[in-house]
Amino acid sequence: MTAPNQIDNLFENLRLELRRGCLTLATLAQLRQEHYGYTLRKALADLGLAIDESTLYPLLRRLETQGLLASQWREEDKRNKRFYRLSPLGEQILAQLLEEWQSLNASIHRILGQSE
Amino acid sequence: MELLDRYLQAAKKHLPRARQQDILAELRANLEAQLEDKESALGRPLTQGEAEDWLRQLGSPMLVAARYQPQQSLIGPAIFPMYWFVLRTALLWALAIYTAVSTILIVLGQSAAPAVPLAILRAPWVLFTVAASVTLVFAALEFLSTHYPALSPPVLQQITQWSPATLPPLEKDPPSSPRPRSFALAVAELVFGFLFLVWLLLIPQYPYLLFGPGAEYLRNSPFQLAPVLLLFYVWVIALNVVQLLWRGIDLARGAWQRPQPLQHIVYKAFGLIPLVVLLRAPSQVLILLRNPDLDAARYAANLHTLNDGIHMALLVVFAIVVLQLLWDLGKWIFEARRNPPAAA
Numbered sequence: 001m002t003a004p005n006q007i008d009n010l011f012e013n014l015r016l017e018l019r020r021g022c023l024t025l026a027t028l029a030q031l032r033q034e035h036y037g038y039t040l041r042k043a044l045a046d047l048g049l050a051i052d053e054s055t056l057y058p059l060l061r062r063l064e065t066q067g068l069l070a071s072q073w074r075e076e077d078k079r080n081k082r083f084y085r086l087s088p089l090g091e092q093i094l095a096q097l098l099e100e101w102q103s104l105n106a107s108i109h110r111i112l113g114q115s116e
Numbered sequence: 117m118e119l120l121d122r123y124l125q126a127a128k129k130h131l132p133r134a135r136q137q138d139i140l141a142e143l144r145a146n147l148e149a150q151l152e153d154k155e156s157a158l159g160r161p162l163t164q165g166e167a168e169d170w171l172r173q174l175g176s177p178m179l180v181a182a183r184y185q186p187q188q189s190l191i192g193p194a195i196f197p198m199y200w201f202v203l204r205t206a207l208l209w210a211l212a213i214y215t216a217v218s219t220i221l222i223v224l225g226q227s228a229a230p231a232v233p234l235a236i237l238r239a240p241w242v243l244f245t246v247a248a249s250v251t252l253v254f255a256a257l258e259f260l261s262t263h264y265p266a267l268s269p270p271v272l273q274q275i276t277q278w279s280p281a282t283l284p285p286l287e288k289d290p291p292s293s294p295r296p297r298s299f300a301l302a303v304a305e306l307v308f309g310f311l312f313l314v315w316l317l318l319i320p321q322y323p324y325l326l327f328g329p330g331a332e333y334l335r336n337s338p339f340q341l342a343p344v345l346l347l348f349y350v351w352v353i354a355l356n357v358v359q360l361l362w363r364g365i366d367l368a369r370g371a372w373q374r375p376q377p378l379q380h381i382v383y384k385a386f387g388l389i390p391l392v393v394l395l396r397a398p399s400q401v402l403i404l405l406r407n408p409d410l411d412a413a414r415y416a417a418n419l420h421t422l423n424d425g426i427h428m429a430l431l432v433v434f435a436i437v438v439l440q441l442l443w444d445l446g447k448w449i450f451e452a453r454r455n456p457p458a459a460a
Contacts, residue, residue: 037146038153054175057146058183061139079149082142 023051025101027059028086028094031069036081060084068093119167120147123177130181139184147174190255192262199254203247208446210246214239216438220431302367309360316353338411339419342404344397351390359383377448384441391434400427 026049030040037057044051051059063069068090071082086094124144131139154170155161162170174180182188191199218235315325323331362379394402401423405411 036149037142038149041146042153052175053146053150054180054183057143061135061184079145080141081145081149 023049023055024059024063025094025097027051027056027063028068028090028097031084031086031090032094034083034085036076036083040084063090117151117162117167119164119171120144120151123147123171123174126177127181130178131184132186135184143180186262189258191251191258195254195258195261199250202254203250206246206250207243210243211239212439212442214242215442216435219438220435302363306360306363306367309356309363313353313356313360316349316356320349338406338415339403340406342397342402344393345402348390348393351393355383355386355390358386377444377451381441381444381448384437384444388434388437388441391430391437394430395427395434397427400424402426 026044027040030044030047035043037053037060040060041051041053041056044056060069060071064071064084068087069084070087070090071084073080073082075081124140124147127143128136128140151162151170218231218238222231222235319326323334327334362383403419403423403426405415405419408416
């Protein structure tokens with residue numbers, strides 16, 4: 001029989017797996033407007049999607065390396081910050097990902113509706 | 117804030133060297149903005165304890181910095197299945213070869229007592245070395261395929277670019293349970309086993325049963341068999357008696373239909389004893405001169421070569437039997453784990 005802490009661990013692993021792709025999608029979607037790391041994190045949290053700093057900031061770097069984001073250093077409030085926004089390739093990929101997301105979402109709803 | 121500076125300094129050491137300053141500047145800007153927000157919400161600077169809690173929440177500097185590294189795993193998921201397969205195979209073979217070689221060395225050595233525990237103690241180190249070598253090779257392959265995909269060996273590319281046409285043909289499924297042996301076959305084995313034992317027992321009195329017409333030549337030749345062969349003969353007889361008894365008991369119990377694989381393995385293991393007896397013959401001599409004083413000058417050199425040859429041949433046979441035994445044992449363990457006996 002599975003112990004309660006094993007169930008918690010199992011749920012946590014599956015939850016992280018489920019969130020991983022969604023975080024990328026949400027980050028790309030939010031960067032249709034320009035943000036630097038901290039304000040992006042705050043904006044996502046305000047919309048109900050909290051992300052750790054240690055996950056979000058490296059993710060921004062990775063997405064930029066992949067060409068999905070463009071960035072530039074700029075001074076704001078007397079401090080240099082790196083601002084990110086969606087690149088043209090990022091816009092194209094985001095559109096495809098959103099389509100996939102909606103299709104998945106619709107399928108899940110259909111599956112859930114079928115089992116009720 | 118000194119604590120934040122110390123935190124960033126610790127993180128810096130683990131950041132990718134090429135983009136270290138850039139990442140650090142960005143991390144600093146983000147964390148300082150966050151700190152400002154926290155302090156303006158409180159209307160005062162963070163206390164030492166609050167600052168420690170905040171940084172603790174961010175995670176250890178090493179962990180935070182590690183997320184910026186391009187490669188997060190020593191061996192990635194693409195080649196891991198192959199790594200796992202090669203590692204298991206290499207460890208199995210290493211163990212088999214090490215056991216065979218150690219057994220031979222122990223058999224050849226005169227003082228087996230300290231050699232056995234030494235060989236057992238050395239085994240983990242041998243296995244560790246093999247595992248480390250395999251891991252090192254695969255870590256290098258992973259690095260190559262991540263950083264220089266064009267240079268990665270074709271075998272790795274085949275994992276992702278496989279074709280269904282290259283799949284091996286269907287293997288014949290072994291029957292889920294072997295066909296039961298017939299009663300007639302079990303009786304025949306017992307009868308022939310008994311006749312074989314009688315034949316063995318008659319050989320000392322009637323050597324021509326083994327050597328044919330050569331028995332006469334052997335009796336008049338300048339050579340004779342070494343006394344150790346008598347011990348070998350006794351062991352062969354004993355093993356045949358045990359096997360015959362075993363078969364007889366199976367027949368009496370009505371268990372002749374499905375012979376136990378373990379029975380076969382045990383018998384094979386005991387079968388090594390006569391070989392060990394021959395291998396440990398004094399001075400590795402199995403054939404002697406009947407009259408050394410008379411014939412040594414003429415035959416000694418040839419006889420020495422002959423005894424050496426027989427000894428080498430026995431060593432090879434011994435190694436083969438040990439490997440067969442390990443293979444059977446491995447197969448038995450694998451089958452036992454795959455098809456555990458049903459609970460009563």
